[in-house]
Amino acid sequence: MPAPRGRSPSSRPRTRSTATSPRSGPRLTHRAVVLVLVLLVLVVSYASSLRAWLDQRQQIAETQAEITQTRREVADLEQEKRRWADDSYVEQQARARLAYVLPGETGYRVITEDGETVGGATEPGTGAEAPERAWYVTLWQTTRRAGREQ
Numbered sequence: 001m002p003a004p005r006g007r008s009p010s011s012r013p014r015t016r017s018t019a020t021s022p023r024s025g026p027r028l029t030h031r032a033v034v035l036v037l038v039l040l041v042l043v044v045s046y047a048s049s050l051r052a053w054l055d056q057r058q059q060i061a062e063t064q065a066e067i068t069q070t071r072r073e074v075a076d077l078e079q080e081k082r083r084w085a086d087d088s089y090v091e092q093q094a095r096a097r098l099a100y101v102l103p104g105e106t107g108y109r110v111i112t113e114d115g116e117t118v119g120g121a122t123e124p125g126t127g128a129e130a131p132e133r134a135w136y137v138t139l140w141q142t143t144r145r146a147g148r149e150q
Helices: 030-085 087-098 135-148
Strands: none
Touching: 030 087
């Protein structure tokens, strides 16, 4: 039967066929693939930018902590400088560290049976010196330190 006039063959009612149509299931179009690729590029670029930003925030926090620590050290050193400007503090330190006595005073030290002094100041040149190390120990430590600084 021919199609009536005025109707196109595509306007006829469609019947379901039992065979599977070639368009069964979702398919990715070229536009979808391009969209996914663009989104991936954006995610990667923003992720790297976010990582750089987080690294910079961490560096800023570390630097601020260093600044705070340095300010504390400067304040401590200024306080110590003010103490050393006081003559009575200098006298106290000279008496304690160097066993100085004023004219007219009698200085004494308590010595044990072993010949060591009890309390008070130590003899000049003792106690504050670092023990001698073998040359190869010093060489190895400087080599390790140089390897870490690179």
